[in-house]
Amino acid sequence: MIDHALDTPFSFKVKNTASDCAARRGRLVTGHGAIETPVFMPVGTVGTVKAVTFESVWETGARIILGNTYHLYLRPGHELVQRMGGLHRFQGWDGALLTDSAGFQVFSLGDLNKITEDGVEFRSHLDGSKHFFSPEVSMEAQLNLGSDIVMAFDECAAYGVSRQEVEAALGRTTRWLARCKDVFGGREFREGWERVLFGIMQGGVHEDLRRQSAAEIVDLDLPGYAVGGLSVGEPTSAMREMTELAAGLLPEEKPRYLMGVGFPDDIVAGVEAGIDMFDCVLPTRMARTGTVLTRDGRLVVKNLEFSEDSRPIDEECGCPVCARHSRGYIRHLFKANEILGCTLATMHNLFFYQELMAGIRNAIEEGKFKAHAAEVTRRWQEGEKNRLEGVQKRTPGGRKKRA
């Protein structure tokens, strides 16, 4: 499984750029292997990409995954992970690791959080215990976890709050980023591999605030930048518009990461705007509720209509699940509450995203990205439209009925 040299310094190189849009084909090199971009990073919340083995994650083609500092901080604790040799070794993942800063979770999962300039006091979603997170705590935790890419501790304003609140969050995000950088200077070689810090842009759906945030974080000259605060409830059109704006404000020579996005058509739009990296819980979370992805929209495979369907989830898919198992079998597993249902659906969905990205990378290389993007988007959106119409047809009044 290992194909990396730990002493390789972090680097990013754009290999091709589309002539008719901002899409680009690149290569990210970390101490735990090289990653072809645009890339989708599966989410490995609490030291596991839920329901699948790391061998399976590797088999899907993934070479970088995301770990959640918030979850690992609470359980089993970053010091324990450090004593067990760091997160790569603890969970048995030889590929690259990006850890988020816990910023998003302390705001969205932690109850009763209290924000000051210093940091955030919050209560654990597990047992209500009180904790304090700050840029310094987040950096310490992520350095203990030993990820290749460390994310800045930011404040993500919820969609719909006042412009004033978005502005305040933006300001803290910049000041906190400077404190994050103070902890280890943006890039540092530790315990055998280089860790790099990515800054995060905020600013909600306000163009001028996005510009301000971009200017402030770019000024800190970090090895990579993320676009945060999107896919948090805003309309798709606003998300697309902000993504395009944001990507254009970030340096060309550095990797751009759109956090928490999204559906296949969102990803394609992100790539078109010049984004290099994506992560989303969508493929793994949907899988565990019995929903699988196809080129023509999602399929609620646990539904009755699939009970004797002998076709694979997606007839164009090259994954081992589609090679071996039918929709009818996977439906049966969900109805019988069998763990394997979650496992197979997750394997397929992760593979689906890796195939999506491989198709995108290939299209950029061949100079056919725009046409490819349009086709992926058309099929996905038509499939989703048909699915919703089918649901409406089956349930008079248009309300979605439980299977």
Place this chain on the structure above:
Amino acid sequence: MIDHALDTPFSFKVKNTASDCAARRGRLVTGHGAIETPVFMPVGTVGTVKAVTFESVWETGARIILGNTYHLYLRPGHELVQRMGGLHRFQGWDGALLTDSAGFQVFSLGDLNKITEDGVEFRSHLDGSKHFFSPEVSMEAQLNLGSDIVMAFDECAAYGVSRQEVEAALGRTTRWLARCKDVFGGREFREGWERVLFGIMQGGVHEDLRRQSAAEIVDLDLPGYAVGGLSVGEPTSAMREMTELAAGLLPEEKPRYLMGVGFPDDIVAGVEAGIDMFDCVLPTRMARTGTVLTRDGRLVVKNLEFSEDSRPIDEECGCPVCARHSRGYIRHLFKANEILGCTLATMHNLFFYQELMAGIRNAIEEGKFKAHAAEVTRRWQEGEKNRLEGVQKRTPGGRKKRA
């Protein structure tokens, strides 16, 4: 994964027999591959070996698994499985399949069962619906499932019931076996592969009843025989004694299958008595509760004491879980209720049983079985003794405390 020819007729051949006990090394050939014996068959209850993919089951070395007719009859139904191409194709397992008859489950899981000469009326453990199982229904269901080895519909008397009840169950078991044989003659080539019927011996812990049962079922001249009605609550010494007696009463040239047994020392004792085939839910069921097996007894890996244990589950184990993951990591997965905990523990436990059997087969071939059996038994039993003493030591009064 496939390495078999569907048109191969069923056969069994003893290759070596130990000079100082009844242990034997053999080969079972089915339409879905050859199986080296003595063999352990993982249990795939409802169309899945719980918590693991069939690729993983294959990787452990298993070439035959058991399917539960009772569970599949209720969900998704044997007719549906048949319409989906049979159980091999439905679940995506290319190896051999043995199905039980549902006899054991309708007695132990079905509530309010009512036994007549005709069959058993019982209520589903899932929804209370009323069903009727008979030798004919069991054969029809198993032929629809399409297993390579079909088990007779028998009545397993519970341990502790009167001799009269054991006798009555034995009588029905023999008469039902004759009806099972009437359905398809004991062996039949259907839809591309041969299906064979195994008879089941009953008789509880009564030597004369075991002799009577053996004589009656052997008289029906079937391709293989099972020893039923053991490991149902009787003392280990009675189980061992009955196994030895039972194995000796069955024809030498036919495979002998000890149903539902057991721990490593039970398996070794079964082999010593001349048993060729075993199945048990123990490795899979224990795994899902956070208990894993080692050569030196079981390990409740979810316990606090393992939270920073960086050793693999079993340092002598060659499985992919032990190669990649620590006890501490697996403990973390169980504490965080992560599916992967069940998956990794199951993979290890299944691998452990396959290694156990490979060691036994090797020892028979090398003429060293007795010494090997003694060593396996000594280490297992000493480990278990130490574990129990450890539990008692940690919990004053000797009561087992929850971790």
